[in-house]
Amino acid sequence: MVAVVVVLAGGLVLSVAAAVTVGPADLSLSTVWLVITNHLGLTSADVPLLRDHIVWELRLPRVLGAALVGAGLAACGAVMQTVTRNPLADPYLLGVSSGASLGAVAVLVLGLGTGTAALTGGAFAGALAAFAVVVAAAGHRAVLRPTRVVLAGVAIAQLCSALASFVIIWAADPHATHSITFWLSGSLARADWAALGWATPLLAAVFAVILWHARALNTFAFGEEAAAALGVDVGRVRWLLLVTTALLTAVLVAISGAIGFVGLMLPHAARRFTGPDHRRLLPVVVLAGAIFLIWVDTAARTLFEPRELPVGVLTALLGVPAFVLLLRRRGGNA
Amino acid sequence: MNQSATEIMLALGLQDRMAGSAYLDDQVLPEYAAAYAKVPVLATEYPSKEKxxxxxxxFVYASFASAFSxxxxGDRADWQNLGVGTYISTAGCxxxxxPAKLAMDDVFAEIREIAAIFGVAERAETLIADQKQRIATVSAxxxxxxxxxxxxGTDAPSAGACCGGPAMIMSAAGVTNIFADLGGSWADTSWETVVERNPDVIVLVDASWDRAAAKQAFLEKHATLKDLPAVMDKRYVVLDFSSTSAGVRNVLAVEALARGVGGLGN
Structure with missing residues (x-):
C-alpha cells in the first residue's frame, strides 16, 4: 500500500515536470528547466523575459493548479459518495457548481465588476450562497439527513441553472454567451500564483480533516446505526465533512469553473484498486486525481494548438472511455 | 434585422421601403440617422414571429442566421410558404x-443583390465605387x-482567425493576422501562443458586452502579458464590434485599423 502511494507521488512529480515542458510555444527542454532553476535560485542564466513568463507565469501555475483542482475534486467526490451513501454523488451535488455558474454568469453578463478577480469572486459567492440555501432547506435541528441534502441540492441546482439561463437569455448578447459557455465548461487558464497561494493551504486543511475522519467514513458504509454503534457521532461528522468539502469545492469551482467527471468517476476507479477502506482510498484518489487532471489539461492546451479547448470537455471525453474499460475489465467485484 | 442589414438598406436610400427594423447592436451611423428615424423599430432584439x-x-432581410431560428x-421555409422572401447576409449563412474566405467583394456582392431586389442597382455601384476608393487610399x-x-475572452482569448470578418478587414487594411492559420471566423487560442507569436499591434474590439478599456486593463495587469512589447508600448487599435460584421461599416474598420497601425509608427 505504501508502495502504491510512493509510486503515485513519484508519478505526480514526474507529471508536473513533464507537463511544464509541453505547450503551444516552442520552448526547448533546457530553457524550461533553466527558468525553473532560475526562479528557485539555483541558476542565474539569461532567459528572454517573455520565455521566462511563459514557463513561470503561465505554464507552471497552470500545471500545479490542475494538480490541485484534480486532487481536491477527487477527494471531495470520494467523501461525498460515502457520506451520502450515493454512488452518483459528486462534489457538485450540493448545488455548489450551479451556484458558482450563476455567480459567474451574473458577473459576465450583468457587468457586476470586471476582470478575473470579479469572476472568481462572483463564482465563489454564488457557490457559498447556493450551499447555504441547500443546508437551510435540508437541515432540521442542525441535522443533515443524506437523502434530504441530496434532494435539496438537486432542487437548488435546478433553480440556479434556470436562473442562469434566464440571465443569459434575457441580458446577454449572443456574442457574449460564447465566453460564458467556455467558463461553464471549465478551464484552468485562470490559475495563477495568487490563486494557488490561498487554495493550497485550504486543500491541505480540508484533506487533513478528511483523513482524520477516515475511520469514521469507513463506518458510514455500514449505515448510520452501525456507525453510531461503533461510537461515531454520525450527525457531527457528517455535518463537518459536508461543510468542509463544499467549501473546498466552492474554491475549486471559483478557480477553474465546473470541471465534471473527475469527482464522480475517479473515486470509483480508485476504489477498484484500493477497496473501500478510506485510509487507503483517500491518498490514492487524491494523487490519481492530480495526475489525471494535469494530463487532461495538458491535452486541452496542446492537442489542437494554437486552439485551446475547455478542459471540462476533455475530462469526460477521455475519462469516460477509460472508465468504461475499467468497469468491463474488472467487472463483477463491485 | 441586425445592424449591417439595416445599414445596407439605409446606405442604398431604401428607408421608405422598410416596414420595420430590429436588433441593432449600436447606433446607426450618423449619416443615416435622419433616414433611420422614419423606420419603425419592431424590437430591441429579434421581434416575435407574431409581431x-x-x-x-x-421581404425579410437579416445579417445573421439566428434571425431565422x-x-x-422562425424558419425561413415557413416565411417562403407565406410568400415572403427572405435573405441572409453571405457572411451570416x-x-x-x-464563402470559404470572406472578402470585401462578398460584401459588395450582397449590396448589389439587395439593390437589384429593390431595383436600385445604380445606387449600389455608386456606393461600392466609393467604398473601394476609400479602401484603396488607406492601404499604405x-x-x-x-x-x-x-x-x-480572458481565459482563452478569442482571436480573429483565417476566414471571417476580422480577417477580411485585416487583409483589406494590408496588415498580417498572427492567427491566419486558425480555421473559422474567430477561434479560442491561448495566451501562451499569443506571447510566442508576439504581435506588433493588438486590436481591441469594443463591444457593449466586452469593452476595449476592460481588455486593455486586463492586458496591463496580467503577470505575463504586461511585458509583451505591444502592451508595454501600448500599441493598440480599438475597433467597434459593429464595424467588424460584414456591411457598409467595414470600410470604417479598415480605415481605423490602417490609420491606427500607421499612427503607431510601425
Whole structure:
C-alpha cells in the first residue's frame, strides 16, 4: 500500500515536470528547466523575459493548479459518495457548481465588476450562497439527513441553472454567451500564483480533516446505526465533512469553473484498486486525481494548438472511455 | 434585422421601403440617422414571429442566421410558404453556403443583390465605387505589421482567425493576422501562443458586452502579458464590434485599423 502511494507521488512529480515542458510555444527542454532553476535560485542564466513568463507565469501555475483542482475534486467526490451513501454523488451535488455558474454568469453578463478577480469572486459567492440555501432547506435541528441534502441540492441546482439561463437569455448578447459557455465548461487558464497561494493551504486543511475522519467514513458504509454503534457521532461528522468539502469545492469551482467527471468517476476507479477502506482510498484518489487532471489539461492546451479547448470537455471525453474499460475489465467485484 | 442589414438598406436610400427594423447592436451611423428615424423599430432584439406577421412584410432581410431560428422569427421555409422572401447576409449563412474566405467583394456582392431586389442597382455601384476608393487610399505603409485581433475572452482569448470578418478587414487594411492559420471566423487560442507569436499591434474590439478599456486593463495587469512589447508600448487599435460584421461599416474598420497601425509608427 505504501508502495502504491510512493509510486503515485513519484508519478505526480514526474507529471508536473513533464507537463511544464509541453505547450503551444516552442520552448526547448533546457530553457524550461533553466527558468525553473532560475526562479528557485539555483541558476542565474539569461532567459528572454517573455520565455521566462511563459514557463513561470503561465505554464507552471497552470500545471500545479490542475494538480490541485484534480486532487481536491477527487477527494471531495470520494467523501461525498460515502457520506451520502450515493454512488452518483459528486462534489457538485450540493448545488455548489450551479451556484458558482450563476455567480459567474451574473458577473459576465450583468457587468457586476470586471476582470478575473470579479469572476472568481462572483463564482465563489454564488457557490457559498447556493450551499447555504441547500443546508437551510435540508437541515432540521442542525441535522443533515443524506437523502434530504441530496434532494435539496438537486432542487437548488435546478433553480440556479434556470436562473442562469434566464440571465443569459434575457441580458446577454449572443456574442457574449460564447465566453460564458467556455467558463461553464471549465478551464484552468485562470490559475495563477495568487490563486494557488490561498487554495493550497485550504486543500491541505480540508484533506487533513478528511483523513482524520477516515475511520469514521469507513463506518458510514455500514449505515448510520452501525456507525453510531461503533461510537461515531454520525450527525457531527457528517455535518463537518459536508461543510468542509463544499467549501473546498466552492474554491475549486471559483478557480477553474465546473470541471465534471473527475469527482464522480475517479473515486470509483480508485476504489477498484484500493477497496473501500478510506485510509487507503483517500491518498490514492487524491494523487490519481492530480495526475489525471494535469494530463487532461495538458491535452486541452496542446492537442489542437494554437486552439485551446475547455478542459471540462476533455475530462469526460477521455475519462469516460477509460472508465468504461475499467468497469468491463474488472467487472463483477463491485 | 441586425445592424449591417439595416445599414445596407439605409446606405442604398431604401428607408421608405422598410416596414420595420430590429436588433441593432449600436447606433446607426450618423449619416443615416435622419433616414433611420422614419423606420419603425419592431424590437430591441429579434421581434416575435407574431409581431413580424402583424406588419405583413413582403421581404425579410437579416445579417445573421439566428434571425431565422426559434430565437428569432422562425424558419425561413415557413416565411417562403407565406410568400415572403427572405435573405441572409453571405457572411451570416450556414457554413456550407458561406464563402470559404470572406472578402470585401462578398460584401459588395450582397449590396448589389439587395439593390437589384429593390431595383436600385445604380445606387449600389455608386456606393461600392466609393467604398473601394476609400479602401484603396488607406492601404499604405502598414504592410507586414503583425496584428492580434482580440475579440473577447480572458481565459482563452478569442482571436480573429483565417476566414471571417476580422480577417477580411485585416487583409483589406494590408496588415498580417498572427492567427491566419486558425480555421473559422474567430477561434479560442491561448495566451501562451499569443506571447510566442508576439504581435506588433493588438486590436481591441469594443463591444457593449466586452469593452476595449476592460481588455486593455486586463492586458496591463496580467503577470505575463504586461511585458509583451505591444502592451508595454501600448500599441493598440480599438475597433467597434459593429464595424467588424460584414456591411457598409467595414470600410470604417479598415480605415481605423490602417490609420491606427500607421499612427503607431510601425
Amino acid at each position: 413580424l406577421l402583424d406588419i405583413a412584410p413582403d 426559434d430565437e428569432g422569427v 450556414p457554413k456550407d453556403m458561406r 505603409d502598414v504592410k507586414g505589421t503583425r496584428v492580434l485581433w482580440w475579440d473577447a
